[in-house]
Amino acid sequence: MDSPADSRALVARLARGDTRAFDVVYDRHRAPLHAFLVRLTGSASLAEDLLQETWLRLARHSRRLPPETQLRPWLFTVARNLYRSHRRWALLDAGRLRELGWLPVASTPGPFDATVEGEARRELEQAVGALPLDQREALLLCTVSGFEPSEAANILGISAEAARQRLARARAKLRERLRALEVMP
Amino acid sequence: MNDDDMPSDDSELRELPAIDIAPARAETIRRRAHAILRAEQQAPLVGSWAYLYERRVEPALLIGAGVCQVIWAVHGTLQLLMH
DSSP: OOHHHHHHHHHHHHHHHHHHHHHHHHHHHHHOOOOOOOHHOOHHHHHHHHHHHHHHHHHTTTSSTTOOOHHHHHHHHHHHHHHHHHHHHHHHHHHHHHHHHHOOOOOOOOOTTTTSSHHHHHHHHHHHHOOOOOHHHHHIIIIIIIOHHHHHHHHHHHHHHHHHHHHHHHHHHHHHHHHHHOOOO | OOOOOOOTHHHHHHTTTOOOOOOHHHHHHHHHHHHHHHHHHOOHHHHHHHHIIIIHHHHHEEEEEEEHHHHHHHHHHHHHHHO
């Protein structure tokens, strides 16, 4: 995790076009950011595309980043906004296809089916994936990605109190779903 | 909310693994990002002027044009009302 001073130094080096500084940031945050996107989108291929666009945006904006930029929250904010933007267009397209009766039934396995070991973890991933988007992103940021609720609130563009409420609702719904899965044979 | 409120699910969530992309794809993204970083450095003046125009000049022109339009409309309406 970046300290503010560390992040400031990296931002200054990125502004000078230092590719080694980029590599430091890239190697440090690539896997957590990818995991966040996979769990947020539920699609491995979409997560990879959004991940790539996030890193290319960092490269494009490297000279214009304010010196006090915290890179980790910045990257998660960009990734999350890219997904939101993608989703708006995808929903429009899906709506149109549904109207025409051309929307195929989704039957492809989820991104965790091949990688997740253990039934409990698979169920947990599925329960997280089934949460409404607002709650899912708050939960992922505050638990899996390790952001404080106030930091998550900045990423989500909402107040800290609203972020805490979303988190509480997400936790309650997750518990409910996991309990239901336990009851099911 | 404090840590005492956290349900037991949280510890499991925090232990969910980070999932990296395939090394070949990771390298492709790295190379493309490096190329962009270098390109950005090679056009410093154009980049900074474009940024200045986009962030300062264009908004100022738009706001100025909007204010002029409002003043013109209000002035015209007042003239009509007075005659």
